[in-house]
Amino acid sequence: MAAIEATEAAESGGPAGKATVAARQFDAALMSVGFKLSAAALERLSRLSEGVVVDTAVRVLGAVRESVGDHVQPNVYFLDFPANVPDTLGFWARCVADALADDSVRERTLAQLSTGVVDLLTLPSYGRYPHTYADLLAAHEELIPAAGDRVTVLHPGRPLDEEVTALYLALAGSRTPLGEDGLRDLEFLAGHCADGPQPAEIPVRENRALVNRARLAAGAEPLLDTVTDVLRLACALSGGDVTLLRPTRFRALPRPVRRALLAGLDEVVASSPAKLSDVTAHREAFKRLGERLHPHEYPRWPHAAEVFAAARGVKEARSLDGRVEELFAAGDVLGAVRLLKAAPGRLFRSLDRLLRESVTEEERLAVVAAAEEVAGRVSGRVVLSVREHLHNRSAAAGGRRVFVGRRGRAWVTGDDRRPVAPSARERLIAALDDETCRRLPAVDRVVVDPDVLDVALPLSGKASASGPGVLPRGSLSPVDGELLRFFVYWKQSDRSTDYDLSALMLDRDYRSRGWLSYTNLSAVEGEHSGDITDAPDGASEFVNLRLGAVRGAFIVPQVNIFSGEGFEEAEESFFGFMLRDGEQAGRPFEPRTVRAKSELRGPGRVALPLAFLRGTDGRWRAKWLHLYLAGNPSANRVEGNHVSVATLLRGIVEREYLTVGHLVGLMAGRGASVTHWDGTTPLPDGRGPVTYVGLTRPDGLPSNSRIITVENLRDLLPD
Known part of the structure; x- marks a missing residue:
């Protein structure tokens, strides 16, 4: 983004000139937040006028500062943090003493004390910043530069129109599903680029729906080859969920749009009547759509009317899945294999079940042979996904299975699946590697x-947060530094909101070795910055850890919602971590030491962005999780969820991802x-x-x- 903005200013037709001094000042300002101009970018900016360089600097600095979280004022409760963090019980006693000295709350506090329980949230000095952000800055020395500080190089981009078009083509033509941020970007760019170049193929159906809406608005024909494409387009036109995970309330559509959708349905079914079977998977959605499209008013498109007749059950349209289930119920594995060969993608997604249901060697060989036969017609993403699945498929039954939904919601169940024959598994893995190798471009x-x-290979963008330094789930990255400091920032939208940052330490058997949180402000490993319970202007919490002192093998940061708005309701919420050398001073938050900043935008009340793992060689690495637990409606705490967190962590850590x-x-x-x-x-x-x-x-x-x-x-x- 910064490269695009820099190019926009550079190519804006501003007066030519010599701006070497301004360009170097811009570069120095960038370095203060961990960025730097490449030699080519510095040379290009130096040839422009000083005014153009200054305008570019203002926009780019704003963009990069926001990318690492330096656009907010991350304060801490304890002014000297991480120094002089008090003992937890001593701090609470001081808050009680302050309340007893306050005439307005003394009686209420005494009444609570008489019961033996005091609500910390009722104490005036608890949970609210006792000093300003300016006071915090004045209390801390400047950051001591270190060789390990992050430096991200900014390169010059192409002219703005070229960059925008290239980004649109990359997003629209992506072979993997995009995350929420990617879909939002595609939605914006699709309208801007509707009349320009289009990708040769749009393999992901959600992407196609957004592009089709833009094409329809521009007067172009939508790209439709299944009845579900039309349903997704209708959802996009109604501002609904193009993934079809959540119901869409269809809007009243203009007559030209209704005609376009009905014509599309008619053409799809007329060219391939078998595609009518896809209706049953989304029967209720098609019923609601039919109420908006009024197909009875358009007798010239009779095949479109068949779609809604199938949705109502008036016309029989047996789905492929239904026919396959009948064959499984009859114990006819060979029949299921023959049927699924017509749908290679579904055959690949059914391989585990087909192998489990195979009783004889003949059936197992038929399954493997069918997969080898159709592998060339399966998308590369599915080939790799199945390869990863088979690699992690234990030969023995038992154990636990970790499930992660498309939006990051995670849960665990027992694994009672029958084992897969090792010979079939190994033959399939070899075949999938051969197929992948065949498709890779020849490079010298x-x-x-x-x-x-x-x-980890980005086999899906779903449930992966956006932000610099953020990697796909299962990825490992080195952690080089003596001090690890992670942080959360949130700003509430409408109501008082309290997020709590915690760190859970586990040993190699995933047993708890302790934690840092607002209930345990300091320990051998480090310090917590203090509890903030309201965020009308934004709030932040930090955990500081000395990696050499950490007990155990795992550090699991988590963000618990104690009360108020969820992660998707808050105006802004993000998590990140910094790395420092032991002697580096500076503020609690220093942008040039930020290694990653991840947006918190998922379901549930407990967020697990990543974990830190100590290897047998003593070195630490970060493993990205992107998980959300359902948690409780309120009062989530690290003490109450360490068992479920440990179980999920084991499932992710012990799974081997394709990299x-x-x-x-x-x-x-x-x-x-x-x-x-x-x-x-x-x-x-x-x-x-x-x-x-x-x-x-x-x-x-x-x-x-x-x-x-x-x-x-x-x-x-x-x-």
């Missing part, structure tokens, strides 16, 4: 940052020369373009190189 030279090898390293290994198997390069030394053999894969884009890559970073990691997936 791959340069890879070692830190990206343990990043970037897996695909890089397959590229090497195809003959590509792979060089590991961390960017701290000159690139070896720098002649000619390369395919670069890393967490961020470094300076100094050969021109015309293909660059894959976290922002476009989905482009690494084969078709």
